[in-house]
Amino acid sequence: MKLLQELKRKVTGMGPLRRAWFTTFNLDIEFLETFVLPAVLGAEPPRNRIEFEQLQQELTDQGIDVRVFCDPRFIDTNRIKRTCVPIHAVRPDRLSERFGERSLFHPKVIYLEDDKGRRIIGAGSANLTLSGWGRNLEAFVFREVESLSNYRELRRFFERLWDASDIQDGGGKLPERRKFAKTKEKWRFVHSLQNQSFAAQLFDGSSASDIVVWSPYLPSDLASFIGKLQTSTATSDLRVHLVPDRIQNKFLRTQWSEKLGELIGRGHLTFYDSPVERDHRTDLCHAKIWKVGKALAVGSWNFTAPGSNSLCDDRGKWSRDNNIEAGIIIEDASDWRLMHGKALALSEEDCASDELLAEEALNPADLPPFDLHVTFDWHAQVYTFSGAWMAGNEGREGYSVRLPGVDALLPLKWARSGDPVQPAQIRVNDSVLLRDRIFRVHHDGKEVHRGIVGETNLKSRRAQIFNNLNDLLEALLLGDDPGSLTDLPLRGPDDSDSFPDDAPAQPDLGSELLQREISEHSSISYFRLFKAMHDYRQRYSAVDKLEQLEKQVFVAPGCLLELVEKAGETIQTEERSVFNWFLANEVATVCALAQDRRRKLLHGYKRREPNYTPAPKSRWNSIAMSVPKSPNGVSAEYVTLVRAQAAYE
Secondary structure (H helix, E strand, O other): OHHHHHHHHHHHOOOOEEEEEEEEOOEOHHHHHHHHHHHHHOOOOOOOHHHHHHHHHHHHHHOOEEEEEEOHHHEOOOOOOOOOOOEEEOOHHHHOOOOOOOOOEOOOEEEEEEOOOOEEEEEEOOOEOHHHHHHOEOOEEEEEOOOHHHHHHHHHHHHHHHHHOOOOOHHHOOOOOOOOOOOOOOEEEEEOOOOOOHHHHHHOOOOOOEEEEEEOOOOOOHHHHHHHHHHHOOOOOOEEEEEEOOEOOOEEOOOOOHHHHHHHHHOOEEEEOOOOOOOOOOOOEOOOEEEEOOEEEEEOOOOOHHHHOOOEOOOOOEOOOOOEOEEEEEEOOOOHHHHOOOEEOOOHHHEOOHHHHHHHOOOOOOOOOEEEEEEEEOOOOEEEEEEEEOOOOOOOOOEEEEOOOOOOOEEOOEOOOOOEOOOOOOOOOHHHHHOOOEEEEEEOOEEEEEEEOEEEOHHHOOOOOOOOHHHHHHHHHHOOOOOOHHHOOOOOOOOOOOOOOOOOOOOOOOOHHHHHHHHHOOOOOHHHHHHHHHHHHHHHHOOOOHHHHHHHHHOOOOOHHHHHHHHHHHHHHOOOOHHHHHHHHHHHHHHHHHHHHHHHHHOOHHHHOOOOOOOOHHHHOOOOOOOOOOOOOOOHHHHHHHHHHOOOO
């Protein structure tokens, strides 16, 4: 994965990163989180759930603004999203009225910025997928941004994406800058949101007649497209030298026509092999390269009408089928003949059949009549909606949305302005969001759309990393304070260190039932239970700030909220057991202590912690433990004695 190695080199050569923004057409979330995110953070690829959690904590601690913009139709929502990296679905028709429902969001751009203001832009053909970064032959270039003109185009490009994605943090946009070193850069950042077409910027008054293009995809009517390109660039004798990727290494992705044969016969169109030796493991030559005169373009532009984003209709109006594309045009004086390999003598039999073209065709799903973005605030514990209704005033009824951690479908309503109506106050089980970050829109009972939930206030996000109660208690007893993931011992499921007191003597008022309990719960002994609960109580008793308390209760690994949930799961397995009765009572005492500590710290917190907003009371309502009835087979006298001596009252 050469591109991944190049990204690592760029990151290593910069100071601490402030921003790392990516755009892509299709997105493999698993690839992004496993390889690209660690490269940005200077970390190793995570191997398990705990290491993904550590990666997220590192991202939060470093405060790097990492985000991805992509086409909403090409996000694999069946993949598990393990981190909180924002994934923004960008509808082209929300960027500008020049684009329609058939337009694709197709740019592949990387923007890096460090805390000293150094900026690097990368652009090319590689999507954020394993194929794009590891299996295809791609073209990608990086340049340092040192001129005001290129910075302004970058700012303009990302600002439009920001607004179309309804990102609420306006302060995260690239700021206006007026001063740059007077460096004349020999490259330009070019994108589809500019008023001047890509072709016009590529030719830029050049008198050259020869154009070399690398493109895996071609229009079905290639001859017609070349004719329109010749007209739009005002080049009277355009000669196209095409380096295509071929299906099965033989068939061109276009239809044969008499006009195509005439172009080839007159020497106005020639096909070539690649001058680059191709690895036999390469799936596809996906590179997009254009060379005209002294201009070399590397970006996302295919040799198609929507992909080149440069063509107008017969009346001179831009087509609304154009895609959103981006790339870099570099001043390059090299001979265009170096850009291609051996000429190929191709004819009608080398063009793909209609059936093969149909198999290869990209068939994007229809966009819904609205753009909807869902965000969860970890601190406030609320969902918010943003977006726009985009299909007139009719047909707005009958929609509902299923949110992670919410039991029932919620009606999805739209205001007269076209904005989505905010959901009412709802109870959210935020633990679900740690494994499911997909919202689902239904219409008349049928699922019609999926999207990824955005997350804000990540410092209040809980870090649930333990599989069960035993793992949680073991980490507390064998490791350091589990307030930091890096301090937690990574223990395998079969680890079983023993303590000398793991087998307590049978109490005088015990029974055969209690003796059986000791054996059945040997993995969580009574010693471990009581010692861990003692440590929990000591920890919360020593907290003297509300922010610190709420972090320990809701956020930190092994937090009280996670303890309550894991204990509840254990108790449900055998509701009337002796061990579970002790477990419930012990956890309940910890909950009562934390609630009492909260009430005391609320008094005067504004003076002590003026910049902190307490967690909502609804979140604290989850810090409670229901205690089951005393187990069958245990005498009432024994239960009364235990409750009194252990302060369970």
